[in-house]
Amino acid sequence: MEWVQQLVNGISLGSIYALIALGYTMVYGIIKLINFAHGDVFMIGAFIGFYAISGWGLGFFPALLLAMVVCAIFGVLIERIAYKRLRNATRIAALITAIGVSLLIEYSVIYFRGAQPEAYPDVLSKSTFNFLGAQISAQSIMILSVSLSLMIILQFIVHKTKIGKAMRAVSHDVEAARLMGINVDNTISATFAIGSALAGAAGVIFGVYYTKIDPLMGVIPGVKAFVAAVLGGIGIIPGAMAGGMVLGVVESIVSALGFSLWRDAAAFVILILILIFRPSGIFGKNTREKV
Amino acid sequence: MTNNLLLKVENVGIQFGGLKAVQGLNLELFQGELIGLIGPNGAGKTTSFNMLTGVYKPTEGEILFDGKRTNNMSPHQVTKSGVSRTFQNIRLFKELSVLDNVKVANHSLAKHSIFSSVFRLPSFFSGEAKMEEVSIEFLKIFGLDKYKDELSKNLPYGMQRRLEIARALAAGPKLLLLDEPAAGMNPQETKDLMDLIALIRKRFDLTILLIEHDMGLVMGICERIYVLDHGQLIADGTPEEIRNNPKVIEAYLGEEVTE
Amino acid sequence: MKKSKVFWLYAIIALIVYAIVQFMITSDQLDMYYSNLLITIAINIILAVSLHLVIGITGQFSIGHAGFLAVGAYISAICTMHFDLPFPVALFIGAVVAALAGLVVGIPSLRLKGDYLAIATLGFAEIIRIIFLNTDYVGGAAGMQITQMTTWTYAFFGVFITVIIIANFTKSRHGRACIAVREDEIAADAMGINTTYYKVVAFALGSFFAGLAGGLFSHNFYIIQPSQFGFLKSFDILIYVVLGGLGSLSGAIIAAILLTVVSMYLTEFPETRMIIYSLVLIIVMLYRPSGLMGTKEITDYFKLGKRSKGGNLDDQ
16 A cells, blocks of 8 residues: 555645745735745754754754744844835846845855755654554654644634734735735734744754755745645635645655656646646636736 | 728627626727717726727627627737727836837838848848838827937826827727827817827828717717716717717716716 | 948957957967856856847746756757767757747746746746756766867857847847837737737747857866756846846846856855855845846947937927
8 A cells, every 4th residue: 555655745745835835825925926035944944943953952842833933033034124125126126036035045054054964853753553554654644733733723813813814905905905004014024924934844844754954955845835836826825735735745646656856847847737727726716917 | 971880899798707897888880980988987998998909808799890800819910900009008118219119019011020130131121211211200290200219108198198199000000999098188288189189080091989088078079979887888879969868967977077 | 321330340349359369269378267267258148148038128037048058058969979960050959959949838838927937937947957857868967978169269159149139139120029028018919019929939039049058058068967957047047137137138248247257256165156146136136126237238328419319308
């Protein structure tokens, strides 16, 4: 029953993509910016978790929480320093700034600590159990439940709290939200904080699951998480979750079929197909330009 | 006015999602006419223009221009078949010079290929010279030839409106659609514009369909008027008939209809 | 006819520069280091100018230009190494195949706009790279051995042809159509411009020259590997165009020269180079988003007096 195992792997990987994709989709929904630096926030989260666990001997959950808090602050700083001035800039200027911020984070980390990878310490039980004939590790179940809990918390924040309501209002119409007395700047910062915290959590989870982290680890998962966000319909939170899961499972299937070198191509093929045939994503609605 | 039908719009409608923006639109334009299309804000006037020019594809009905069905043509095909337009919110090519704006619309006047352009073959020079000459002629009509090298974004507002019409004219239309050409102009500018429209109509043997808010203007120069409200045609007739039509007065209640 | 005189003037100046450099190389006054720098500059100018046509002139935001560079690099290398074709023929074939790749990528993706187009081109470039990575015929991840064939003469005439063709294209009815698409696609369409056609033409032409640059690039090293054609390479090219000023051909050229020289001096410190690069990029975008030259050309500064001949808006 190897495919059950692959499916579980795929869902675990997918839940990591989904956590990153949420940040992309929330930020895009609110300021229409592809935050290329988001993958690097994920990398920072992984390193914070690493130092917390191996340096200060923290357990998994304290490390996870610490990484989330630091990443939230980091995300807000990026937004305030670099992106805030770009609110009225052209899309090209915004995208290029985001690419610049991404490169700056990656190479600053390399500059200060070198490019060598680190091995993540074991913090979760390595035990496995048998399910439908497949060996499932307790780790993947743990990771999956942490990811799902975070997503549920996010749904709660977005739909049941005041800040969530403000976020939805701003992403719908910035000017109208401002006129209704919503503090748009704070709402955007809150969006960055939440998205970055999720990416930080994804970083720690990634480290625990794949055990190897390095300063450029955020690039490929970052782009793939963006693919996941587009797949689900950019700006739509459940879409990002579903998109991440689908992408993770597809990649696992491609690997399982023996095409592991083509795994990265699978994500981009999906991206291009979805952009061409359904650019608004699985859950998206079509919009048209006003003439 | 002979029975030379240029544009026939039959039962045309369009739906965005669940919203019927325009429905049951019927228009008939004869060669050489100057027709007004009026209606309160949001009545579907610009949407109708967008359907006539291929920007939107109608979800029902038929558009026949010069005997050809244009429903599913893309905008450039519609333009090549002889319909051209201006935009309500000016859409000039801002970073291009005044002259180049007109030259873009003259695109199909010359036929030199990419190959002869890149290698500067004789057909390139003759083609570009012809485009330049014709484009300057158009600018002269609108009194813009003095400013031909200015970037179009640097022109004052009224001139930008005129340049838009010059550009639309350069595309070689039989039918010209003007979307609020006098918007934002003062009375003197509006009057000059009206004279200009009359002039180009005669000189280029044009048929013109005009969207306008300025009722005085529409009543003054249009031979017939169509009135849209809530996406439906509620009246058509001569300015006199429209002025006294109770449905129109009701649609415009609160807006100036009698001046 | 005045315009063509100016053209010949520039052409002659360029040829004189070529001759001087060539003389200095043959008489050993320029060592390998500097002649190699000049070749790298030339390749980067070709890349910058070819992407300038796509982004700066036609306004299509492609951030996967390295994909077409890779196609040209690999195809021309296959031609010389596996089929023993002469180098100029190989360069041409590489460029043509890159242009075809441009068509394959462009026809479906140019329906997309802005960010979506950007991401799609990035994805396509990555797919192209992964295809080479998985093709044993070209050495897979280990790369492909190549004989060094690119000389200053090839590099110079590569730039010369690219700049003339793209400048001539831009200053014709076809180039104006492309600029109209950049300025306002809906208005261009309404004025009778087949916008899809011109987007695809610009994309294919840009890919053609990226492929030419690829041929020069691969035959300037002894080995090429798929990892040389990743995101970072695409971003490098993008940076030339953006820093130079979107829409300015001379801006793209100047930025390509400046940045190539700067990064040559910083090869010993790759992290520092990337940090400087990214900081410059961010600062320019925040404080001077129109880049070095805006949409102006360097030649505009030499003919300021000309405009007063026509009407002047100030004196109305």
